[in-house]
Amino acid sequence: MTESPSRIVVGYDGSSGADAALTWAAQEAANGSDAPAELRVVLVGTAMDPVLSGYRHVMDRAVEDWRAGLSERLAALGRADATVEVRHGTVVPELLAAAEKASLLVVGSAGHGLATGTWTGSVSQHLARHAACPVVVVRPRHSTVVDRIVVGVDDSPASAKALRFACERARRTGEEVSAVHGYFSALAHVLTFDGAESEVADRRRAAAEQLVKDLCRECAAEFPDVEIEPEAIPVRAGQVLVDASRAASLVVVGSRGRDAFSEMLLGSVSQHVLGHAQCPVAIVR
Template sequence: MTESPPRIVVGYDGSSGAAAALTWAAENAAPRSDVHVVLVGTAMDPVVGHYRDEMDRAVQGWREAAEEQLQALGLPEAIVEVRPGPVVPELLRAAERADLMVVGSTGHGLTAGTLTGSVSQHVARHAPCPVVVVRPRHSKVVDRIVVGVDQSAASARALRFACERARRTGEGVTAIHGYFSVLAHVLTFDGAESEVADRQLAAAEELVKDLCRECAAQFPDVEIVPEAIPVRAGPVLVDASRAASLVVVGSRGRDAFSEMLLGSVSQHVLTHAQCPVAIVR
């Protein structure tokens, strides 16, 4: 039986953020990927209950812009679909049949049907498939993918996602375990602070090396560099994003103590990263 090609769904609203998402999807799609562009417009006015002519005109303009961009990107056969209804539920429904969803970090925000930043983050949190939120890149001269890791299942999937992409692009992968413990900052007597911090760093380094060794066996052609950094996960991943083509994080982490890849961490990265962000669940 022939395997179906990967299906990439792009949320589109005619904004510059949506255009960036469509470009990213076209340029980063795996071979033979099926790119499907979804536009969501609120056809019924929620206040007076009639069809909004201005929304119909806007959606038609978005559709034409998407088709023109697809032509320029060499994807003239990609499907452009218009769905009336509330934007978040419709995008999440579209994601049910997707291998990857791509959205811009912000939309133009003119109406309830547009992909505002809050909408793209909501989709990133709740879609059943991996989601890439396309944020502007600080540096285009980079050849590494950064992935946040801990001991969670979502973290392992995030690392595999990063390695699968790196195998296609030829990039390296930097696996970062950011951590913070109050113990290393309150035990100050008789050099205990330094001793606790040293032990914690050694344990964190061993953890991330073990995770990388496991993944390296599956991806022997991908260079994976482990890093353990005694800084909270969110800020350390944002800092690393300045020199990355993509930051990959899991949707949830292992526990509150490690604080790695919890919802708060992924939210921080989505809001502040200086390159596109992939959320893997």
């Protein structure tokens, strides 16, 4: 088995979402390794600002309350050795700085949302766009009994990295990997006059199936002990992955695929999955 990530950073704000992220990160740190990864929990309070001095006092008290409760929580997770760090500033820049040398950054899908400097659902979007390491956004799982990692694939470099990330994790956890390529074209619904599928649609389907098979074959050579299942489905990629997330422990996507014309740093598929998946989501750059 490969070693688990050397350092996992968790953003924490005392919310139920942050607690779910902490639990996931503690489990991930121990996966497949005799020596658990370093776990660092980061709490972010407000920056110093005379105008907001009253608010800062309230926020600092909340941060101390979160910190006080962490010791017991970390002990219950078997990670009393975790580092707890309090930083002051705006959440996204501070977490990005804390995760500069991390192997993984883990956050909840939403938190308290207490004005600037604290958590909102958009925090995960910003982190996924800019973090130097993979980001895992821990969303509630629809099913807790499945052992399957779903990874979205296309012909982009980010997709290849996402598939490799999924296989590396599967090798540690013993899960299977479903490499899913969602494709959609209006041509797939065009029929000829005799009711047969058009030749163009047939070629599109064959190309999609070949693409995902080739990607899986390459990864299978590197990860022979991981079961990788190729799937090509004629539905928009974002919807395919959200549907697949109902029976997955994790969905992995690249930060930007071939159709990411609407976002410079985070593709539209990744955004859709982050907002709607029914299990944790990993964004790989």
